[in-house]
Amino acid sequence: MNKIVLVVGLLVILLSGCSNQTKQKEIPHTLKELLTKGPLTIQMEDYANMGKVGSIGQSLPTNNEQISVGPGDIILYQGHNLVIYYGTNSWNFTRIGKIENVNSEELLAALGDGDVSVTFSLEK
Numbered sequence: 001m002n003k004i005v006l007v008v009g010l011l012v013i014l015l016s017g018c019s020n021q022t023k024q025k026e027i028p029h030t031l032k033e034l035l036t037k038g039p040l041t042i043q044m045e046d047y048a049n050m051g052k053v054g055s056i057g058q059s060l061p062t063n064n065e066q067i068s069v070g071p072g073d074i075i076l077y078q079g080h081n082l083v084i085y086y087g088t089n090s091w092n093f094t095r096i097g098k099i100e101n102v103n104s105e106e107l108l109a110a111l112g113d114g115d116v117s118v119t120f121s122l123e124k
Helices: 022-035 104-111
Strands: 004-008 011-016 040-047 051-055 065-069 073-077 081-085 089-099 116-122
Touching: 004 022, 011 104, 022 116, 040 081, 051 116, 065 073, 081 089
Parallel strands: none
Antiparallel strands: 004 011, 004 116, 011 089, 040 051, 040 116, 051 081, 065 089, 073 081, 073 089
């Protein structure tokens, strides 16, 4: 199955799947189904100096659980927002996956200060 690709400026990032639990696998799969229709560009804004958050324009199924997140984690928040973390947080979230090929400094540099446009698509 294709991986999810994020494009932030000139940086191309691969997103790995999360846990092996069946229900958790369904969440990224549902996002992948959405992406089969084409790339999804989300306008994201700063989220408490620990990540960027943006609406995907529709709700996805959730599997919220109390988790701790760190740099590179991507979560579904309130069923319709994606958050890319460059800091840490603990809350009741649905984990989507983890960024594979970038460290926290590169991620923060790519996301920058203020709003950012992030495109999610499927790896070809």
